[in-house]
Amino acid sequence: MARAYDVEAIERKWQRLWEEEGTYQVDNDDPRDKYYALCMYPYPSGAAHQGHVRNYTFGDLAVRYQTMQGKAVLSPFGFDSFGLPAENAAIKTGTHPRVFTEARMAELKSSLIRLGAVYDWRREIWSHDPEYIKWNQVIFLKLWEAGLAYRQKAPVNWCPGCQTVLANEQVLADGTCERSGDLVERRELEQWFFRITAYADELLEALDDLDWPEKVKVMQRNWIGRSEGAEFDLVVEGNEDLKLRVFTTRPDTSFGMTYAVIAPEHPLLDALTTDPHRKEVEQLRQRASHETDIERMSEGDPAALGKRGAFTGTSVLNPFNGQPVPLYVADYVLMGYGTGAIMAVPAEDERDWAFATLHKLPIVRTVQPPEGWEAEGGGAYTGDGVKINSGFMDGLDISTAKARAIDWLEEQGIGERKINYRLRDWLVSRQRFWGCPIPAVYCDDHGVVPVPEDQLPVLAPDDVEFLPTGQSPLVNSEEFLLTTCPIDGGPATRETDTLDTFVDSSWYFLRFCDPWNKEQPFAPIAAQHWMPVDQYIGGIEHAILHLLYARFYTRALIDVGLADGVPREPFKRYLAQGLIRLDGSKMSKSKGNLISPEHYYETVGADGLRLFHLFVGPPFDDMDWSDQTDQLIEGCGKFLDRLWRACTEVVPAREGPEALSDADGGIRRVVHRTIADVTRDLERWSYNTAVAHCMELLNALQRYAREDVGVHQEVWSEALGALLRLLAPLTPHVTAELWEHLWPGDPSVHLQRWPEYDPELVRQDTVTMVIQVNGKLRDRVEVDADISESDAEAVALASEKVAAVLNGGSPRRVVVRPPKLVNVVV
RNA sequence: GCGGGCGUGGCGGAAUUGGCAGACGCGCCGGGUUUAGGUCCCGGUCCCCGCAAGGGGGUGGAGGUUCGAAUCCUCUCGCCCGCACCA
Numbered sequence: 001m002a003r004a005y006d007v008e009a010i011e012r013k014w015q016r017l018w019e020e021e022g023t024y025q026v027d028n029d030d031p032r033d034k035y036y037a038l039c040m041y042p043y044p045s046g047a048a049h050q051g052h053v054r055n056y057t058f059g060d061l062a063v064r065y066q067t068m069q070g071k072a073v074l075s076p077f078g079f080d081s082f083g084l085p086a087e088n089a090a091i092k093t094g095t096h097p098r099v100f101t102e103a104r105m106a107e108l109k110s111s112l113i114r115l116g117a118v119y120d121w122r123r124e125i126w127s128h129d130p131e132y133i134k135w136n137q138v139i140f141l142k143l144w145e146a147g148l149a150y151r152q153k154a155p156v157n158w159c160p161g162c163q164t165v166l167a168n169e170q171v172l173a174d175g176t177c178e179r180s181g182d183l184v185e186r187r188e189l190e191q192w193f194f195r196i197t198a199y200a201d202e203l204l205e206a207l208d209d210l211d212w213p214e215k216v217k218v219m220q221r222n223w224i225g226r227s228e229g230a231e232f233d234l235v236v237e238g239n240e241d242l243k244l245r246v247f248t249t250r251p252d253t254s255f256g257m258t259y260a261v262i263a264p265e266h267p268l269l270d271a272l273t274t275d276p277h278r279k280e281v282e283q284l285r286q287r288a289s290h291e292t293d294i295e296r297m298s299e300g301d302p303a304a305l306g307k308r309g310a311f312t313g314t315s316v317l318n319p320f321n322g323q324p325v326p327l328y329v330a331d332y333v334l335m336g337y338g339t340g341a342i343m344a345v346p347a348e349d350e351r352d353w354a355f356a357t358l359h360k361l362p363i364v365r366t367v368q369p370p371e372g373w374e375a376e377g378g379g380a381y382t383g384d385g386v387k388i389n390s391g392f393m394d395g396l397d398i399s400t401a402k403a404r405a406i407d408w409l410e411e412q413g414i415g416e417r418k419i420n421y422r423l424r425d426w427l428v429s430r431q432r433f434w435g436c437p438i439p440a441v442y443c444d445d446h447g448v449v450p451v452p453e454d455q456l457p458v459l460a461p462d463d464v465e466f467l468p469t470g471q472s473p474l475v476n477s478e479e480f481l482l483t484t485c486p487i488d489g490g491p492a493t494r495e496t497d498t499l500d501t502f503v504d505s506s507w508y509f510l511r512f513c514d515p516w517n518k519e520q521p522f523a524p525i526a527a528q529h530w531m532p533v534d535q536y537i538g539g540i541e542h543a544i545l546h547l548l549y550a551r552f553y554t555r556a557l558i559d560v561g562l563a564d565g566v567p568r569e570p571f572k573r574y575l576a577q578g579l580i581r582l583d584g585s586k587m588s589k590s591k592g593n594l595i596s597p598e599h600y601y602e603t604v605g606a607d608g609l610r611l612f613h614l615f616v617g618p619p620f621d622d623m624d625w626s627d628q629t630d631q632l633i634e635g636c637g638k639f640l641d642r643l644w645r646a647c648t649e650v651v652p653a654r655e656g657p658e659a660l661s662d663a664d665g666g667i668r669r670v671v672h673r674t675i676a677d678v679t680r681d682l683e684r685w686s687y688n689t690a691v692a693h694c695m696e697l698l699n700a701l702q703r704y705a706r707e708d709v710g711v712h713q714e715v716w717s718e719a720l721g722a723l724l725r726l727l728a729p730l731t732p733h734v735t736a737e738l739w740e741h742l743w744p745g746d747p748s749v750h751l752q753r754w755p756e757y758d759p760e761l762v763r764q765d766t767v768t769m770v771i772q773v774n775g776k777l778r779d780r781v782e783v784d785a786d787i788s789e790s791d792a793e794a795v796a797l798a799s800e801k802v803a804a805v806l807n808g809g810s811p812r813r814v815v816v817r818p819p820k821l822v823n824v825v826v
Numbered sequence: 827g828c829g830g831g832c833g834u835g836g837c838g839g840a841a842u843u844g845g846c847a848g849a850c851g852c853g854c855c856g857g858g859u860u861u862a863g864g865u866c867c868c869g870g871u872c873c874c875c876g877c878a879a880g881g882g883g884g885u886g887g888a889g890g891u892u893c894g895a896a897u898c899c900u901c902u903c904g905c906c907c908g909c910a911c912c913a
Contacts, residue, residue: 002865215908218830222909229913248913261913330911337912344913350827351911422912543908615851617839622906628837631852639851641866680842689840692850699850706867770846775894777846815893821845825893 004641004648007605011733015113023750024063024118028514028526030072036530037062040538040546041078041125041508044104045085045589048111050580050613050625053597055537057610058577058619058687060117062535064729065682068754074530075118076512078125079105082501084162087434090466097434098128098462111597116606116732123515127436127504134457135511135521136504137439141450142560144440148195149428151448155265155336156427158187164431165191186289192438192497193425196552200224200421202568203551211573213620216543223544225422230406231339232415234260234316236272237324244268244316244327247338247420250348251409252401254320255390256366257343258356261328262312264288265335272327274313281329284310288331308332309355318343319414320391320405330355338420346380353380366390367398426549428500433460433472435498443485443492452486458494472496505546506553509533509570510563521557524564532572540576547574575685578622587625595625604637607731611636614730615691639695640734643727646701647720647738652710663704664712670700671719672761678726679754691730697723717742722755771796772823773805787819796822 018024039059042052063075079101086097086104093100105126112119125132143149156165161180165187177184196203204224207217229249236242246260262269264285273281288308309330316327332351333342346356347365356363368388369381387393392408393401409415429438437458439451451458461480464473474480474496485492507521514526538546554570557563580587587593600609612633616623660668674697681690701719705711720742728735728749739749764785769792771779778801783792793816796802802824815823 215830219908222829225909225912227912246913250913332911332913334912342913349913351913420912540907615838621839623838626837628852632838635851638865645866684842686840688838689850692840695850702867768846772845772894775845775892780846813893815845817845821894823845823893 003604003637004644005734005737007607008602010737011114011116011601011605011607014733014736015116018116018118018750019113019121022120023748024067024073024075025120025122026072026074028529032070032072034074034530035066035069035071035535036074036533037066037535038074038076038509038512038533038537040536040542041080041505042108043080043083043085044101044108046104047107048115048597049587049589049594050597051539051587052108052111053115053609054580054613054619055539055577056112056115056117057613058575059535059537060115060610060732061614061682061687061729062537063118064732064750065754066534067750068725068728068752070753074512075120076123076125076515077109077112077119077121078123078508078512079108079127080501080505080508081105081126081128082435082498082504084432084434087432087466090434094466096462096466101128101434114601114606115597115610118732123512125508125511125515127501127508128434130457130459132504132508132511133436133459136436136499137451137456137458138453139507139521139557139562140439140499140503141453142562143194143556144450146556146560148198148556148560149192150195151190151192153188153190154193154427155186156189156191157184158189159184165189165427165429191427191429192499193427194503194552194556196426196549197421197423199552199555200226200423201419202555203548206551206569210569210571212571213540213574213576216540216547216574216576219543220548223423223548226419227421228417228419229402230409230415231418232319232409234319234341234343236327237315237317242268242271244272244341245339246341246343247418248343250345250402251405252387252390252393252396252398253345253348253366254318254343254405255393256345256347256364257318257320257325258346258362258364259326259328259344259359260316261309261330261333261342261344261355263333263335263340264329264331266329266340269312269329272312272314273329277311277313280310281312284308284329284331309359311359319409319412326361328355328359336424337422348380348382350380350382364389366393426500426552428503429497430500431472431496432498433464433466433474435501436504437474438495438497438499440495441483441485441492442495443487443490445490446485446487448495449486449492455486460498472498474498502545502549503553506549507557509550510554510557510566521562524562524566527563527566532567532570534572536571536574537577538574539579543576547571576620578618578620580623580625582625584624600633604633604640605733607734608633608637608640611639611691611731614687617688619685619687639698640731642702643698643723644734644738646698646705647724647742651705651716653713653716654710658712660712660715661709663707663709664715667700667704667719668715669761670697671722672757675722675726675755675757676762679757682729687730690726694723694727694730697726724749725752725755728752767819769795769819770821771799771802772821773802774825775823778802778805783819785819789816789818792816792818792822796824 037059039055063073066073081101086101089095089100090097140149158165159177159180159182161177161182176182204221204226207220210217227249229247230251231245231247233243233245236244244260244262262272269285309328312327312329314327315324317324333340344352346352346361346363348367366387366389367381367385369385373381384398387396387401393404396404406417437460439456439458441449441451443449460474461477464477466473481493481496483492483494484490510522510527513530514522517523550570555568558566558568582593582595585591585593587595597609615636616632674693677693678690681693724735724739732750735749766782767785769781769783770777771781779799781795781799783795793814805826811824811826813825
């Protein structure tokens, strides 16, 4: 397509200029109000695809818009450059991950520059930079010292494909690895953990005040999984010294406990199993430990539930009524949650109901189900109702009964109120090479010892062999492995595990505030200045992992004294940008279904492509890249062509100072209305309607220019000036070029202030009043904007259309909403 | 199963608080410019009846609240996302 202007030349020209002049560099002592705009720093997978284009278009819009609003905008960029793909590539090709990674970084960086996205590149950080590694390790030591990092043997998720341990968050619902798709196994290993659970309550409560998508907040709430209830002891019948502790969220149902269940991994299982049942119990235990999560969770099938439980031969006493109930072992009870044992109340719990039915265990209702419940099939009733069969709780509602039951347990000294979380501590050890080494050494005499800060960073050596052995090359590197104990100087070995890359991304936004700091990860005063991030942008795939870790880490850094005075919530507003699908699946490097922007840079330019991404729909909606997409993009190119011609072609103008005609006044009102609309739209992320309003303005200007009398020069200039400024954050190159063309010598459009509207001109003198009969549109009348209620009614009743319907009669009722509407009810 | 969201022309999508449904764009139709195609310019385009004026219907479906519902409520169908034995 022939363009109205040389897209490529103009865009390159301005990109060079922004970089040379450092237009978007900001210093920490900048006196303007601060604004921190940030796109999630990317894993460098190579040249940008449309997903990146969309992401960085939104980010760049925020940077440029806020700059024009007079803010000092921090717009940094960096790379999440540690990670598995580079290491896998190294195993395959023998090329060092650094070489591989840095080549990908260069590709992505150049794509972004070509997109016209602007950053303060002086602040660029890479997670594999020795400087960054050092501060990462310093932070680790501080957390360790504060007890927020610890080492523990624990059953962990082991991915045989990746040959590493995974965080719970990286195991999918079907028990497979989110990255390789392999079935994850359980293993008992010594691993490093971060104590995120210490922050469970705060992380949960602080969600309420965040300006984040509700959906993401709900996901985090569910992930943290707070549940309130009670913990209490069940005494073993015939052995008063042996007690089994259980957790329940329904202490009100305690009278309905007809059996209890213990997890197969429970330490007391052995002691609680009687000899006649030992064989069966042992079988179940064996199977549970070997079964993958997938098999273990083949849920919904009651027969399976039956097979997966066995009687221990022991009975425990229900403390509420003193009755003995049988104790079962079943793998539907998890050792990792609560106490690893439950009281089972089949009448009010669906799983217990299924299990009880199968094992022919008694069922006692403690909540009166509604009328007809049994007739409709019965089953466990988990709804509201009145307590029955419950001794001192009879007649109470559920929530009162809960409180009463807990009070009773506390009075008896057998239990107490208890809050449990689903959230587990964050396992951060990874048996990989291409990550930040964990700064610890193992000494025979002193155990695990921190590497002193003055010996940091601990860096992995380069001359290692990348072999598909399933172990980190570090394990086979004597140079790395063998060291001395920091305490006694004796022989010691280094920790060969590296940190989960999510650790790197949990504080990079803080380092951006002060990336040059040689003394500390960042100066708290710098982070105080820029934080929180005012606008965070990135994919919703990080709704739980990254966003939760970063929220935790920021708090932890404050609490260990590395970030005094920094706000505890790092991301004030978060835009979860929609993903782009091609042929029904997400556009991504790993799927290989990419559409490169390069071709469009030649046809409609970065401006045209950016405009398309903004215009196609709301930024948080997913979009399908379809057959029609190229036509939409071309349409955006055409709009920019029309803009170009409107600004460059000679428009006949009237000479000399002259009173404004109606048309002149009208166009001014449209201009100011548009400023108001676009400003509001950009503030509320309604980028698509902002573009639409700009298109409408251009349409109006072209109609105005076509009129025979010629344009009023000042009105025309004001209009073009406003339109160019409104579009500057959206299509930065062409607007900069046209601004320079119209006002040579003036500072660039990007250095101009965002246009302001004149409220006088936005205010409407007359409006179209809608006249309805029985809620149906019948007529429209131009009326004064400040028309009175009685005048509005009179005007409406005077309408011919209304008169025709009334036919001489009088209306039953007239609803008057001046000046917009009158509804005549007959 | 639980939780959240969505459903509007041929398509992407608009519609501050319940108040003109379909802005803007794509596509399509017609016209102009052009040797021609493309570009560019003008006009039309929710559906039905009608030459028109005009009328009727219409926001997945069925009810309801209201003077008035795409918007609120109930039920229902369909799709998408998240979680999934968490006691």
